[in-house]
Amino acid sequence: MKEKFLHNTNPWWIILNPAAGNGKAGKLANDIQQLLKENNFTFTLVETEYHQHAIELVASGIQKGFRQIMAIGGDGTNNEVINGILQQQQIPSTDILYTLLPLGTGNDWIKTHGIPNNYKKWILKIPSAQVVQQDIGLVTYHNNGKKEQRYFANVAGLAYDAYLTKVKAERSPKILPAIYYLWLVLVYLFKYKLKKAKVCFDGEEVEDLFYTINIGICRYSGGGMQFVPHAVSDDGRFALTMARQVSKLDVLLYTPNIFAGKLAKHDLVTEHFAKSIRVESVGEEPTMVEVDGEYLGETPVEFFMMELGLCFLCP
Numbered sequence: 001m002k003e004k005f006l007h008n009t010n011p012w013w014i015i016l017n018p019a020a021g022n023g024k025a026g027k028l029a030n031d032i033q034q035l036l037k038e039n040n041f042t043f044t045l046v047e048t049e050y051h052q053h054a055i056e057l058v059a060s061g062i063q064k065g066f067r068q069i070m071a072i073g074g075d076g077t078n079n080e081v082i083n084g085i086l087q088q089q090q091i092p093s094t095d096i097l098y099t100l101l102p103l104g105t106g107n108d109w110i111k112t113h114g115i116p117n118n119y120k121k122w123i124l125k126i127p128s129a130q131v132v133q134q135d136i137g138l139v140t141y142h143n144n145g146k147k148e149q150r151y152f153a154n155v156a157g158l159a160y161d162a163y164l165t166k167v168k169a170e171r172s173p174k175i176l177p178a179i180y181y182l183w184l185v186l187v188y189l190f191k192y193k194l195k196k197a198k199v200c201f202d203g204e205e206v207e208d209l210f211y212t213i214n215i216g217i218c219r220y221s222g223g224g225m226q227f228v229p230h231a232v233s234d235d236g237r238f239a240l241t242m243a244r245q246v247s248k249l250d251v252l253l254y255t256p257n258i259f260a261g262k263l264a265k266h267d268l269v270t271e272h273f274a275k276s277i278r279v280e281s282v283g284e285e286p287t288m289v290e291v292d293g294e295y296l297g298e299t300p301v302e303f304f305m306m307e308l309g310l311c312f313l314c315p
Contacts, residue, residue, distance in 0.1 A: 012044075012066070013044055013046075015054050016045055020077055028119075058081055058088060059090070069097070073100075073104055076104065082136065082310060086309060094133065097311055101122060101123070105223070115315060132313075133234060135233060135236060137152045137215070137304070140304075141300075143297035153310060154292045157289070158212065158279055161227070163188070165294070194245065195209065197282055201274035215277055222293070240272040276302070278303075281299045286299045
């Protein structure tokens with residue numbers, strides 16, 4: 001795989017989200033370009049101007065002949081660029097080499113792969129980095145009654161997790177994501193009503209009231225939480241965690257265990273592996289869904305595995 005690319009000499013198509021990291025990426029744009037030039041990178045840099053613009057910019061870069069794509073931003077930018085790579089029809093997704101310069105607030109995807117959180121250190125390591133692959137998930141869901149789909153590279157969440165993501169999207173926090181998540185849990189926990197759903201996976205079926213349902217390819221989300229600590233990014237299976245009718249008091253008491261990857265110590269939490277997953281609402285109220293920290297819509301939701309669909313750089 002590695003000989004397929006010469007990432008220290010081939011030109012990069014760089015997609016920068018100036019709004020990432022509460023505007024940090026935009027402020028550092030000139031410094032980043034200078035550092036890349038000093039380290040002999042050849043590149044063309046473009047900036048996103050609106051939501052999901054990165055998806056379009058990926059297709060444009062590939063059409064121009066670029067086969068190495070770098071994103072500058074956080075997990076949201078990462079998701080958009082990966083969607084661009086998987087959605088385009090010009091070449092196989094694994095003919096594209098991808099890397100991320102992390103400048104978001106959470107930077108969760110890089111934690112699984114040990115990519116440096118410091119963009120300066122990562123730029124220096126890129127020429128000698130390894131080319132690896134990971135699985136990609138495809139989720140179909142419903143948004144205002146219309147069936148849509150989205151690729152994701154990290155973690156998807158349903159029920160309370162998606163509800164908090166939707167709430168968070170309506171605000172612009174200036175504090176660390178882990179602290180902000182804890183604050184949201186405290187503020188909105190008693191406002192949320194558990195909804196009944198049916199989860200079908202690899203021949204099994206579970207129907208219950210769920211606090212949260214998480215489907216992971218990688219391990220971390222929400223600023224370092226581990227809802228799916230058993231996730232393996234390249235084994236062709238989703239990691240599935242289901243928390244059933246956990247009491248509101250236990251939600252508060254067990255939140256630290258999420259960061260430690262020990263949520264499954266609770267009697268009403270189970271961990272599984274699955275090739276495909278379907279979640280349906282039971283009753284009139286649908287269950288919400290988010291992927292990679294972005295609220296999408298609601299049930300019925302289906303998850304399909306795209307084995308080793310992404311080719312990227314890793315230390």
